[in-house]
Amino acid sequence: MGADGVGEDEVLPGMGGYLRTVRAPEFAGMVFHEVEARSALNKVAGGAMPFGWTINPYRGCSHACRYCFARNSHSYLELDTGEDFDRQVVVKVNVARVLQRELRGRRWAREHVAMGTNTDPYQRAEGRYRLMPGVITALARSGTPFSVLTKGTLLARDLPLIADAAKDVSVGLGVSIALTDRSLQASLEPGTPTPAARLDLVRRIADLGLRCGVMIAPVLPMLTDSEEALDELLGRIAAAGAAGATVLALHLRPGTRDWFMAWLAREYPALVEPYRRLYSRGAYVDKRYREMLSARVVPLLRRHRLGGGAEQRGLPGDEQGRWSRGSLPRKADPEDLGEQLALL
Numbered sequence: 001m002g003a004d005g006v007g008e009d010e011v012l013p014g015m016g017g018y019l020r021t022v023r024a025p026e027f028a029g030m031v032f033h034e035v036e037a038r039s040a041l042n043k044v045a046g047g048a049m050p051f052g053w054t055i056n057p058y059r060g061c062s063h064a065c066r067y068c069f070a071r072n073s074h075s076y077l078e079l080d081t082g083e084d085f086d087r088q089v090v091v092k093v094n095v096a097r098v099l100q101r102e103l104r105g106r107r108w109a110r111e112h113v114a115m116g117t118n119t120d121p122y123q124r125a126e127g128r129y130r131l132m133p134g135v136i137t138a139l140a141r142s143g144t145p146f147s148v149l150t151k152g153t154l155l156a157r158d159l160p161l162i163a164d165a166a167k168d169v170s171v172g173l174g175v176s177i178a179l180t181d182r183s184l185q186a187s188l189e190p191g192t193p194t195p196a197a198r199l200d201l202v203r204r205i206a207d208l209g210l211r212c213g214v215m216i217a218p219v220l221p222m223l224t225d226s227e228e229a230l231d232e233l234l235g236r237i238a239a240a241g242a243a244g245a246t247v248l249a250l251h252l253r254p255g256t257r258d259w260f261m262a263w264l265a266r267e268y269p270a271l272v273e274p275y276r277r278l279y280s281r282g283a284y285v286d287k288r289y290r291e292m293l294s295a296r297v298v299p300l301l302r303r304h305r306l307g308g309g310a311e312q313r314g315l316p317g318d319e320q321g322r323w324s325r326g327s328l329p330r331k332a333d334p335e336d337l338g339e340q341l342a343l344l
């Protein structure tokens with residue numbers, strides 16, 4: 001183990017291309033597993049999404065959202081889907097170099113590439129590894145349109161680069177803000193920047209003349225779903241200059257459900273039974289709840305000029321691949337959106 005807390009004896013099962021493990025003093029509590037990735041571009045299976053490709057420079061996420069449904073991916077590394085997901089992050093240190101090679105391939109058709117669909121590319125690790133500038137530059141130089149969805153205010157570091165890229169390719173930016181209550185956010189999303197800081201990020205993006213969508217996800221039944229809370233959040237999002245908003249109710253998949261329910265039992269024990277009933281049929285909230293939420297949200301989106309209709313489940317990506325006002329993807333089943341987009 002060196003001064004930077006570097007070890008080579010912690011190879012994890014299922015982690016190909018392993019280089020070393022790092023515990024950096026300035027990232028207390030975090031463990032970074034550096035790997036050489038074989039590929040950077042991931043093909044999205046099934047064709048249900050409005051984008052065909054994704055890039056995920058990191059596995060695991062220090063934003064540590066209790067409800068994160070990417071948690072289950074850590075089980076493939078034989079790490080736990082709770083604390084290990086928050087603290088043990090796999091870093092694809094060569095992602096930009098591998099991407100450049102893939103983008104040079106003759107068969108690359110410059111389809112839209114989405115980032116932030118599994119784990120957050122602007123989580124804390126990006127402050128140390130700075131992988132995204134290389135990724136953005138490679139995409140822009142190859143003429144590949146892309147989008148980024150994040151909770152990380154570190155995105156601001158790359159805004160000049162992204163603004164430059166947007167002159168050459170279509171760029172979509174999205175910021176995820178689920179709530180404004182500061183104490184609930186600190187408990188529910190303990191590793192994330194504050195809602196106010198994320199609203200400020202929306203403002204900075206809009207000030208540059210770039211379109212910015214906001215993902216209000218997840219909405220938590222009986223905690224963040226009151227008309228007053230949603231009205232206030234949408235009002236602040238609109239005031240920050242967002243181009244549109246998407247609203248998704250919480251869903252609880254295996255690997256996430258136990259972690260979230262343990263948090264709920266600690267913080268809001270009276271809600272455990274009501275949640276069990278709402279999620280008695282599986283990962284998705286009861287249909288009647290979804291209908292109630294939809295009826296509540298649609299007029300609010302209209303009032304704040306953030307949706308324009310019944311498309312409260314819009315996704316980043318209109319024909320130009322940009323975040324648009326409540327636009328629905330052409331082929332995607334709305335239920336699958338919540339399943340395949342990380343609830344950032």
Ligand code: SF4
Nearest residue numbers: 061063065068119344
């Ligand atoms: S929901 Fe997004 S930001 Fe939160 S832990 Fe998961 S990947 Fe990270």
